Amino acid sequence: MKLSLDRKTKVLLVVFLLIYIVVGVLNAIYLSKQSMGEAFKNVANRWVVKLPFGKGIFSRINPLTIFMTWAVMLVVILIAYRFKNPKLIPDRKQSALESLMEFVYQMVEDAIPDQRFVRPTFYIACTLFVFIVFCNILGGAIPGVSIEANAQGNIEKIHLFSDTWFSPTADINTNAFLAVFVFLISQVFAIKSKGFKAWAKTWFEPIPFMFPMNVIGELSKPISHSLRLFGNIAGGALLTYLLAYMAKYLFLPVILWGFFGLFVGVIQALVFTVLAIAYISSALS
Protein backbone atom coordinates (compact mmCIF):
# COMPACT_ATOMS: atom_id res chain seq x y z
CA MET A 1 0.00 0.00 0.00
CA LYS A 2 1.34 3.40 -0.95
CA LEU A 3 0.39 6.36 1.17
CA SER A 4 0.21 9.78 -0.39
CA LEU A 5 0.12 12.47 2.26
CA ASP A 6 0.36 16.18 1.74
CA ARG A 7 2.88 18.33 3.56
CA LYS A 8 0.56 19.55 6.30
CA THR A 9 -0.45 16.01 7.31
CA LYS A 10 3.17 14.88 7.38
CA VAL A 11 4.19 17.74 9.69
CA LEU A 12 1.20 17.02 11.95
CA LEU A 13 2.04 13.33 12.11
CA VAL A 14 5.70 14.00 12.94
CA VAL A 15 4.76 16.48 15.69
CA PHE A 16 2.24 13.99 17.11
CA LEU A 17 4.79 11.18 17.11
CA LEU A 18 7.43 13.39 18.75
CA ILE A 19 5.03 14.41 21.53
CA TYR A 20 3.97 10.79 21.93
CA ILE A 21 7.54 9.55 22.29
CA VAL A 22 8.58 12.36 24.66
CA VAL A 23 5.55 11.77 26.91
CA GLY A 24 6.16 8.03 26.76
CA VAL A 25 9.81 8.32 27.79
CA LEU A 26 8.97 10.74 30.63
CA ASN A 27 6.27 8.37 31.84
CA ALA A 28 8.55 5.37 31.66
CA ILE A 29 11.13 7.21 33.80
CA TYR A 30 8.47 8.36 36.24
CA LEU A 31 6.73 4.98 36.49
CA SER A 32 9.91 2.96 36.95
CA LYS A 33 10.58 4.87 40.19
CA GLN A 34 7.37 3.56 41.75
CA SER A 35 7.11 0.08 43.14
CA MET A 36 4.34 -2.11 41.80
CA GLY A 37 2.38 -2.21 45.05
CA GLU A 38 2.39 1.56 45.22
CA ALA A 39 1.25 1.92 41.64
CA PHE A 40 -1.70 -0.47 42.01
CA LYS A 41 -2.72 0.54 45.52
CA ASN A 42 -5.63 2.69 44.38
CA VAL A 43 -6.72 0.90 41.22
CA ALA A 44 -10.47 1.13 40.60
CA ASN A 45 -11.16 3.63 43.39
CA ARG A 46 -13.35 6.51 42.38
CA TRP A 47 -13.30 10.14 43.39
CA VAL A 48 -16.44 10.69 45.46
CA VAL A 49 -17.99 13.97 46.60
CA LYS A 50 -20.79 14.07 49.12
CA LEU A 51 -23.68 16.37 48.26
CA PRO A 52 -25.25 18.46 51.03
CA PHE A 53 -28.71 17.00 50.30
CA GLY A 54 -30.02 13.50 49.73
CA LYS A 55 -29.05 10.46 51.75
CA GLY A 56 -27.28 7.17 51.28
CA ILE A 57 -26.12 6.36 47.78
CA PHE A 58 -28.16 9.22 46.32
CA SER A 59 -25.93 11.88 47.90
CA ARG A 60 -22.68 10.64 46.35
CA ILE A 61 -21.44 11.76 42.95
CA ASN A 62 -18.30 11.26 40.93
CA PRO A 63 -17.46 14.76 39.61
CA LEU A 64 -15.14 13.32 36.96
CA THR A 65 -18.09 11.61 35.29
CA ILE A 66 -19.96 14.89 35.09
CA PHE A 67 -16.99 16.86 33.71
CA MET A 68 -16.26 14.23 31.09
CA THR A 69 -19.91 13.86 30.10
CA TRP A 70 -20.20 17.59 29.53
CA ALA A 71 -16.91 17.65 27.63
CA VAL A 72 -18.04 14.86 25.31
CA MET A 73 -21.40 16.52 24.84
CA LEU A 74 -19.65 19.77 23.93
CA VAL A 75 -17.46 18.01 21.35
CA VAL A 76 -20.44 16.23 19.79
CA ILE A 77 -22.42 19.49 19.63
CA LEU A 78 -19.46 21.28 18.01
CA ILE A 79 -19.19 18.55 15.38
CA ALA A 80 -22.92 18.72 14.74
CA TYR A 81 -22.68 22.50 14.43
CA ARG A 82 -19.89 22.17 11.89
CA PHE A 83 -22.00 19.92 9.68
CA LYS A 84 -25.17 21.95 10.09
CA ASN A 85 -25.27 22.93 6.44
CA PRO A 86 -24.39 19.78 4.52
CA LYS A 87 -22.71 20.26 1.17
CA LEU A 88 -24.23 18.80 -1.97
CA ILE A 89 -20.91 17.23 -2.91
CA PRO A 90 -19.67 15.79 0.38
CA ASP A 91 -16.04 16.00 1.40
CA ARG A 92 -14.32 13.16 3.20
CA LYS A 93 -15.51 13.84 6.75
CA GLN A 94 -19.07 14.51 5.71
CA SER A 95 -19.28 11.31 3.70
CA ALA A 96 -17.89 9.33 6.63
CA LEU A 97 -20.61 10.75 8.86
CA GLU A 98 -23.25 10.14 6.20
CA SER A 99 -22.27 6.51 5.74
CA LEU A 100 -22.37 5.99 9.51
CA MET A 101 -25.86 7.47 9.68
CA GLU A 102 -27.02 5.46 6.69
CA PHE A 103 -25.77 2.29 8.39
CA VAL A 104 -27.76 3.07 11.54
CA TYR A 105 -30.80 4.09 9.48
CA GLN A 106 -30.79 0.79 7.61
CA MET A 107 -30.73 -1.12 10.88
CA VAL A 108 -33.60 0.95 12.28
CA GLU A 109 -35.67 0.62 9.12
CA ASP A 110 -35.25 -3.16 9.10
CA ALA A 111 -36.17 -3.52 12.76
CA ILE A 112 -39.00 -1.08 13.45
CA PRO A 113 -42.41 -2.34 12.25
CA ASP A 114 -44.28 0.98 12.60
CA GLN A 115 -43.33 3.51 9.91
CA ARG A 116 -44.17 6.54 12.08
CA PHE A 117 -41.49 5.67 14.62
CA VAL A 118 -38.60 5.02 12.25
CA ARG A 119 -37.26 8.56 12.34
CA PRO A 120 -37.54 9.18 16.13
CA THR A 121 -35.85 5.84 16.79
CA PHE A 122 -33.15 6.73 14.28
CA TYR A 123 -32.44 10.00 16.11
CA ILE A 124 -32.20 8.20 19.45
CA ALA A 125 -30.04 5.35 18.12
CA CYS A 126 -27.64 7.66 16.29
CA THR A 127 -27.26 9.97 19.27
CA LEU A 128 -26.56 7.03 21.55
CA PHE A 129 -24.01 5.59 19.15
CA VAL A 130 -22.07 8.82 18.63
CA PHE A 131 -22.03 9.69 22.34
CA ILE A 132 -20.95 6.22 23.46
CA VAL A 133 -18.29 5.88 20.77
CA PHE A 134 -16.73 9.16 21.84
CA CYS A 135 -16.81 8.17 25.51
CA ASN A 136 -15.36 4.71 24.91
CA ILE A 137 -12.53 5.83 22.68
CA LEU A 138 -11.69 8.64 25.09
CA GLY A 139 -11.57 6.16 27.94
CA GLY A 140 -9.73 3.42 26.15
CA ALA A 141 -7.34 4.87 23.65
CA ILE A 142 -6.34 8.45 24.43
CA PRO A 143 -3.91 9.30 27.24
CA GLY A 144 -5.03 12.18 29.36
CA VAL A 145 -5.75 13.56 32.80
CA SER A 146 -7.19 11.24 35.40
CA ILE A 147 -7.53 11.27 39.16
CA GLU A 148 -6.39 8.67 41.65
CA ALA A 149 -8.50 8.47 44.78
CA ASN A 150 -8.11 6.50 47.98
CA ALA A 151 -10.71 4.12 49.41
CA GLN A 152 -12.60 6.98 51.12
CA GLY A 153 -12.97 8.80 47.81
CA ASN A 154 -10.58 11.69 48.44
CA ILE A 155 -8.12 12.83 45.79
CA GLU A 156 -4.71 11.31 46.30
CA LYS A 157 -2.91 12.19 43.10
CA ILE A 158 -3.63 13.70 39.71
CA HIS A 159 -2.20 11.76 36.79
CA LEU A 160 -1.11 13.81 33.81
CA PHE A 161 -0.94 11.68 30.66
CA SER A 162 0.17 8.47 32.38
CA ASP A 163 -3.33 7.00 32.21
CA THR A 164 -6.22 7.35 29.79
CA TRP A 165 -9.03 9.85 30.26
CA PHE A 166 -11.81 8.72 32.56
CA SER A 167 -14.64 7.46 30.40
CA PRO A 168 -18.19 8.43 31.45
CA THR A 169 -19.38 5.01 30.32
CA ALA A 170 -17.02 3.39 32.84
CA ASP A 171 -19.40 4.73 35.49
CA ILE A 172 -22.53 2.65 36.02
CA ASN A 173 -24.68 5.78 36.58
CA THR A 174 -24.30 7.02 32.99
CA ASN A 175 -25.11 3.60 31.56
CA ALA A 176 -28.03 3.07 33.93
CA PHE A 177 -29.46 6.43 32.89
CA LEU A 178 -29.12 5.61 29.18
CA ALA A 179 -30.67 2.15 29.61
CA VAL A 180 -33.59 3.42 31.71
CA PHE A 181 -34.12 6.19 29.17
CA VAL A 182 -34.33 3.61 26.36
CA PHE A 183 -36.75 1.53 28.46
CA LEU A 184 -39.06 4.48 29.15
CA ILE A 185 -38.91 5.66 25.53
CA SER A 186 -39.83 2.18 24.29
CA GLN A 187 -42.87 2.03 26.58
CA VAL A 188 -43.97 5.54 25.53
CA PHE A 189 -43.62 4.61 21.86
CA ALA A 190 -45.59 1.41 22.47
CA ILE A 191 -48.44 3.33 24.12
CA LYS A 192 -48.48 5.86 21.30
CA SER A 193 -48.34 3.20 18.61
CA LYS A 194 -50.89 0.70 19.92
CA GLY A 195 -53.08 2.76 22.21
CA PHE A 196 -53.22 2.32 25.96
CA LYS A 197 -55.57 -0.69 26.05
CA ALA A 198 -53.62 -2.82 23.61
CA TRP A 199 -50.38 -1.88 25.38
CA ALA A 200 -51.79 -2.94 28.75
CA LYS A 201 -52.95 -6.19 27.23
CA THR A 202 -49.44 -7.13 26.09
CA TRP A 203 -48.42 -7.48 29.75
CA PHE A 204 -50.95 -10.31 30.18
CA GLU A 205 -49.86 -12.36 27.18
CA PRO A 206 -49.97 -15.26 26.39
CA ILE A 207 -52.06 -15.95 29.54
CA PRO A 208 -52.89 -13.61 32.45
CA PHE A 209 -50.88 -15.86 34.78
CA MET A 210 -47.67 -14.70 33.06
CA PHE A 211 -47.99 -11.09 34.31
CA PRO A 212 -45.21 -11.21 36.97
CA MET A 213 -42.85 -12.94 34.57
CA ASN A 214 -43.48 -10.30 31.92
CA VAL A 215 -42.84 -7.54 34.48
CA ILE A 216 -39.58 -9.13 35.64
CA GLY A 217 -38.52 -9.78 32.05
CA GLU A 218 -39.12 -6.15 31.06
CA LEU A 219 -37.39 -4.76 34.14
CA SER A 220 -34.35 -6.95 33.59
CA LYS A 221 -33.73 -5.42 30.17
CA PRO A 222 -32.24 -2.09 31.36
CA ILE A 223 -30.09 -3.94 33.91
CA SER A 224 -28.43 -6.29 31.43
CA HIS A 225 -28.27 -3.44 28.91
CA SER A 226 -26.35 -1.11 31.22
CA LEU A 227 -24.16 -3.67 32.98
CA ARG A 228 -22.85 -5.05 29.69
CA LEU A 229 -21.44 -1.68 28.61
CA PHE A 230 -20.19 -0.83 32.10
CA GLY A 231 -18.34 -4.13 32.52
CA ASN A 232 -16.64 -3.95 29.18
CA ILE A 233 -15.49 -0.35 29.43
CA ALA A 234 -14.51 -0.33 33.10
CA GLY A 235 -12.69 -3.64 32.70
CA GLY A 236 -10.96 -2.43 29.54
CA ALA A 237 -9.77 0.76 31.24
CA LEU A 238 -8.44 -1.27 34.18
CA LEU A 239 -6.64 -3.74 31.93
CA THR A 240 -5.12 -0.95 29.87
CA TYR A 241 -3.81 0.68 33.04
CA LEU A 242 -2.36 -2.54 34.46
CA LEU A 243 -0.75 -3.70 31.23
CA ALA A 244 0.53 -0.23 30.34
CA TYR A 245 2.29 -0.14 33.69
CA MET A 246 3.87 -3.52 33.06
CA ALA A 247 4.94 -2.56 29.54
CA LYS A 248 6.16 0.80 30.84
CA TYR A 249 3.76 2.70 28.64
CA LEU A 250 5.83 2.84 25.50
CA PHE A 251 6.33 -0.51 23.82
CA LEU A 252 3.02 -2.34 23.74
CA PRO A 253 0.31 0.28 24.07
CA VAL A 254 -0.72 0.51 20.44
CA ILE A 255 -1.93 -3.09 20.51
CA LEU A 256 -3.55 -2.64 23.91
CA TRP A 257 -5.29 0.57 23.02
CA GLY A 258 -6.17 -0.74 19.62
CA PHE A 259 -7.92 -3.71 21.15
CA PHE A 260 -9.36 -2.54 24.48
CA GLY A 261 -9.91 1.04 23.40
CA LEU A 262 -10.88 1.11 19.77
CA PHE A 263 -12.16 -2.38 18.98
CA VAL A 264 -14.04 -3.12 22.19
CA GLY A 265 -15.20 0.47 22.47
CA VAL A 266 -16.75 0.60 19.01
CA ILE A 267 -18.18 -2.93 19.26
CA GLN A 268 -19.79 -2.18 22.62
CA ALA A 269 -21.23 1.10 21.36
CA LEU A 270 -22.67 -0.78 18.39
CA VAL A 271 -24.05 -3.52 20.67
CA PHE A 272 -25.67 -0.91 22.91
CA THR A 273 -27.28 0.78 19.90
CA VAL A 274 -28.46 -2.50 18.37
CA LEU A 275 -29.97 -3.58 21.68
CA ALA A 276 -31.69 -0.22 22.10
CA ILE A 277 -33.23 -0.60 18.63
CA ALA A 278 -34.19 -4.22 19.40
CA TYR A 279 -35.88 -3.26 22.69
CA ILE A 280 -37.82 -0.44 21.07
CA SER A 281 -38.88 -2.67 18.18
CA SER A 282 -39.90 -5.52 20.50
CA ALA A 283 -42.03 -3.07 22.48
CA LEU A 284 -43.64 -1.84 19.26
CA SER A 285 -44.38 -5.21 17.71
Next chain:
Amino acid sequence: MRQGLSKYSIVMNFGVTVVSNIAVGAFLGYYIDKWTVKNHVVFVIFVLLGVASGLYNGFKYLLKEADKYDRHDKKDAEKHNDSRRD
Protein backbone atom coordinates in the same frame (compact mmCIF):
# COMPACT_ATOMS: atom_id res chain seq x y z
CA MET B 1 -16.85 -12.99 10.52
CA ARG B 2 -20.13 -11.24 11.19
CA GLN B 3 -22.04 -14.52 11.33
CA GLY B 4 -19.60 -16.05 13.80
CA LEU B 5 -19.69 -13.00 16.07
CA SER B 6 -23.47 -12.90 16.08
CA LYS B 7 -23.66 -16.60 16.98
CA TYR B 8 -21.38 -15.91 19.91
CA SER B 9 -23.51 -12.97 20.95
CA ILE B 10 -26.66 -15.14 20.96
CA VAL B 11 -25.13 -17.43 23.57
CA MET B 12 -23.94 -14.42 25.60
CA ASN B 13 -27.36 -12.79 25.43
CA PHE B 14 -29.13 -15.94 26.59
CA GLY B 15 -26.92 -16.20 29.67
CA VAL B 16 -27.18 -12.52 30.48
CA THR B 17 -30.97 -12.62 30.12
CA VAL B 18 -31.35 -15.52 32.55
CA VAL B 19 -29.00 -14.05 35.15
CA SER B 20 -30.45 -10.54 35.02
CA ASN B 21 -33.99 -11.88 35.33
CA ILE B 22 -33.06 -13.79 38.45
CA ALA B 23 -31.33 -10.69 39.83
CA VAL B 24 -34.39 -8.51 39.24
CA GLY B 25 -36.64 -11.15 40.82
CA ALA B 26 -34.43 -11.36 43.90
CA PHE B 27 -34.20 -7.56 44.17
CA LEU B 28 -37.97 -7.06 43.92
CA GLY B 29 -38.62 -9.95 46.30
CA TYR B 30 -36.18 -8.63 48.89
CA TYR B 31 -37.70 -5.17 49.01
CA ILE B 32 -41.35 -6.28 48.85
CA ASP B 33 -40.57 -8.72 51.65
CA LYS B 34 -38.86 -6.02 53.70
CA TRP B 35 -41.75 -3.56 53.35
CA THR B 36 -44.60 -5.99 53.95
CA VAL B 37 -44.54 -9.31 55.78
CA LYS B 38 -40.89 -9.64 56.83
CA ASN B 39 -40.75 -13.41 56.68
CA HIS B 40 -38.73 -14.74 53.76
CA VAL B 41 -41.58 -16.46 51.94
CA VAL B 42 -42.16 -13.61 49.49
CA PHE B 43 -38.46 -13.41 48.75
CA VAL B 44 -38.27 -17.11 47.89
CA ILE B 45 -41.39 -16.90 45.72
CA PHE B 46 -39.94 -13.96 43.80
CA VAL B 47 -36.62 -15.70 43.27
CA LEU B 48 -38.45 -18.70 41.82
CA LEU B 49 -40.52 -16.34 39.67
CA GLY B 50 -37.28 -14.76 38.51
CA VAL B 51 -35.88 -18.15 37.52
CA ALA B 52 -39.05 -19.02 35.64
CA SER B 53 -39.16 -15.67 33.87
CA GLY B 54 -35.46 -15.92 33.03
CA LEU B 55 -35.91 -19.26 31.33
CA TYR B 56 -39.13 -18.10 29.63
CA ASN B 57 -37.59 -14.92 28.25
CA GLY B 58 -34.32 -16.62 27.38
CA PHE B 59 -36.00 -19.34 25.37
CA LYS B 60 -38.28 -16.77 23.74
CA TYR B 61 -35.15 -14.94 22.63
CA LEU B 62 -33.53 -18.15 21.37
CA LEU B 63 -36.62 -19.11 19.37
CA LYS B 64 -36.77 -15.65 17.84
CA GLU B 65 -33.12 -15.86 16.78
CA ALA B 66 -33.65 -19.36 15.35
CA ASP B 67 -36.59 -18.02 13.36
CA LYS B 68 -34.43 -15.22 12.02
CA TYR B 69 -31.74 -17.69 10.94
CA ASP B 70 -34.34 -19.91 9.24
CA ARG B 71 -35.70 -16.98 7.28
CA HIS B 72 -32.17 -15.94 6.36
CA ASP B 73 -31.36 -19.46 5.11
CA LYS B 74 -34.57 -19.63 3.10
CA LYS B 75 -33.77 -16.31 1.46
CA ASP B 76 -30.28 -17.53 0.64
CA ALA B 77 -31.66 -20.74 -0.87
CA GLU B 78 -34.12 -18.78 -3.01
CA LYS B 79 -31.33 -16.56 -4.23
CA HIS B 80 -29.28 -19.61 -5.05
CA ASN B 81 -32.13 -21.15 -7.05
CA ASP B 82 -32.69 -17.90 -8.93
CA SER B 83 -29.06 -17.67 -9.91
CA ARG B 84 -29.11 -21.28 -11.10
CA ARG B 85 -32.15 -20.59 -13.28
CA ASP B 86 -30.29 -17.71 -14.91
